[in-house]
Amino acid sequence: MNSVLDVKTLEVGYGNGPVVKDLSLNLSRGAIGCLLGPSGCGKTTVLRTIAGFERASGGKISLHGKSVDHNGTYIPAEKRRTGMVFQDYALFPHLTVRENVSFGMRNLPARTRTERVRTLLDKVGLGKLGDSYPHELSGGQQQRVALARALAPQPEILLLDEPFSNLDVTLRESLVHEVRSIIKGTGATALLVTHNQSEAFAMADEIGVMSAGRLLQWGPARDLYHRPACREVAEFIGKGTFLECEALDDSRVRTSLGVIEGAPVHPIKRGERGMVLIRPEDIVHDDHSPFKTVVTDRIYRGPNILYFLRLDSGEEVLSLVPSHHDHPEGGKLGIRVELEELVVFVKNRSQETGVRRQEEAAKTAVA
């Protein structure tokens, strides 16, 4: 039994509007998972339910093989051995950094506790600030105290609620990296909640995309980006546009940019019509291509430029190119499509298929 967190068909909230519906996920020892979704999608509720601050109205949560919230059995938050890092850190303002960190280890002998506090503070790079009060620290330092405090009692699982959202962008990037290596260094299992894709990609081994209380897809970042289970995931993760298409066989579709070939992510049958996902990096500039487009807009981003290109059909695609390929707005550009995974969402088949397949995958993973 290597699974630390196991959530099965979780439902939170009563009445006509459950906040979280039919959500299943599984984290094995040492893994960092992430729930990614727009604000209000229920991701924080999932985290709070796992921590024990909210109660599940259906389904089951197990921590380390022990059921903590299922059919009326409810283990209170303080007995779940979860470590939580809050969005606003929730450091105790009346205690020093050292007291904050040692707070969760009150049952340990004093010497072990002092030793562990020192090790942890060194690990998060705050060895000299043990006697400071939280308000004397910068945001990034406070964040690290919160992390040390949550890790101190050696929790079964570390839960992080939007831990970087209160930091400025430059600090965020370096800290995301640092926090990941601290967590990996302690071997802790962690579940993170964020609305920020790059944070999720940089921190997590496995990511779940949530929307309107449902988990749309659970898997490594690469799968979410290149093998999205449904249109919503495809639209939420990364940039990209859809082109109308008609299947020629099980690995080729015809579009207004010609025939596109690739390894199909979802099965297609000859003659089926649908939408094919085109990522900006799938568009290659080719002056000899028969397909000419017009630059309708461009965003200069330093190392590269994102072009908005209009096809003859009126459809639009995006193209990401190194910034020395400079084309003015209104200019003509020849392009062709080069992709590996062929992501086609067939019309009339509901998007639910993706979700259902994803859930089946989750179930087999658990079994």
Next chain:
Amino acid sequence: MEIFNDLLHSERFRRSLSWAALVLIIVGLIIGTVHTTNKVDYIWRWEQIPRYIFFQETIEVTVEEDATVTAVERDGADTYIIALNFLDEEQYYTVPSHMVSVKTGDELQRGQVLAEGRRWKPGLLLTGLILTLEISVLSIILGVVIGLITGLARLSSSPAPKWLAIGYIELIRGTPLLVQIYIFYFFVGQVFRLSNFMAGVLALSFFAGAYVAEIIRAGIQSIHKGQMEAARSLGMNYPQAMRYIILPQAFKRILPPLAGQFISLIKDSSLVGVIALVELTRAGREIGTSTFNYFEVFFTVAALYLILTFSLSMLVQFLERRFAASD
């Protein structure tokens, strides 16, 4: 004209003007008071006031009948001398302890002087002040205990403590303190055989407790709920989290309104005079009725109350500054 305008709008000029106005108003008030008292033909006799704070007692104890001392019992500043006359009747004499010159078995003769001299005794205003202080301190301590329990009960999610707390708070806040004091004296006091001192202290404690409860509730609610959750996720149960995380933070925030409540309580203690407790205000009234020095007496009473309340304010400010270290 330009210069005049500039002067009028300069910050320094405006401030000086304001200071001048302040001095003028205070001088005016003093002159007005003196003038008014002259009009009502009041004769100020301030020299009579000190004796109500401290006075010199003349002591002269003489033996009334020949007797033999059978016991000398010391009780603080006073000592009781018990003697038997030839008919074996007991006689009692009270003598200041430092003046005792006889011991058990001594023969006393009629007309013998047991003690003679003078000693300082606290006057009515001072004993009143001390009683006010005793009542206030006890009521503040009890009031905080009641308020803390009620405040926590008020926040409970289970209906019994919550509604009991709400009922108690509304009952106390909705009735006059004077009526509550009468009820505690005549009803509760009779039922539980309380002294009028205990009845007064309890009435004030339950009165203050209701207000303290609301202050504490507001203080606890003002602490971000993340603090409670953080403590819970670190393995503390609800009472522990309250004790170590929420209450220390809440206490710091409620110190100013709590101080206000305590100051009110000191002033409200003047009402327990109605149940025969000679606290400061009642002492003032008694002196007034016998000497007609109402003006001086009540000015003094007011000043004594101010000393109490001002010291309390100072203490609270000191505490606030000390707690501010972790802000």
